[in-house]
Amino acid sequence: MLTFEQKTAILDSFPELERKDVSLGRVNYHFEGSAHEKKTVGYRFHPNGNGYVFAGLLGDYDTDDKGFVNVRDFTEEQLREIVEASIRSLAPGTGSSSKSPKPAQPAPSAAPGDETWTDGGDQELILKLEDETYFIYSGFSLEMAFETLEEAEEYLQEEGFSRK
Structure with a gap:
């Protein structure tokens, strides 16, 4: 060590x-x-x-x-x-200009405790708790952040998403 x-x-x-x-x-x-x-x-x-x-x-x-x-x-x-x-x-621009780009993915795999939300079509969002804040990710991009789970869920439902 x-x-x-x-x-x-x-x-x-x-x-x-x-x-x-x-x-x-x-x-x-x-x-x-x-x-x-x-x-x-x-x-x-x-x-x-x-x-x-x-x-x-x-x-x-x-x-x-x-x-x-x-x-x-x-x-x-x-x-x-x-x-x-x-x-x-x-780093900014790690998609296409990176020395070793990652393959494009619609969304990262949800870790244990994360929630996947879908709009019934091909769009998925990940709801993730980090440092006492609820983050919503679309792929690797941060979409929104909320202080409470209730606020995050309300936003997702208003946008037409439901738990997968």
Whole structure:
């Protein structure tokens, strides 16, 4: 396992990321150039070895309900790879101009706890709870954000969507 210092040195080596020292000796890394609401790439890197990287827009990792992967036991190569992929997934114009574009998809797969809503035709939206906010995604694009589940569901119903 990499040490805290090794992990933070790896994340510090990405000029796109801004280091933010938080409580209890933990460190977060933000990507201010993100094209999405989500700006946190590295989350709660702690001297005890724990740390998380956002992979919610990547299909290759098992993520928690907020889209993060625990990288406690990652090698240097694995950590660099997931951080690079996370930044690419959040960067503007990652569709057609990216070095390794992802195939076009109508919507990302819903994670456990997410809800898929459909208009009865070919359009699907994903309702996702992240950081105590309800987000509605169309594909990889954020459509709307709400403070309560009731507001989000009301919006979806008004727009002609129902739970799948």
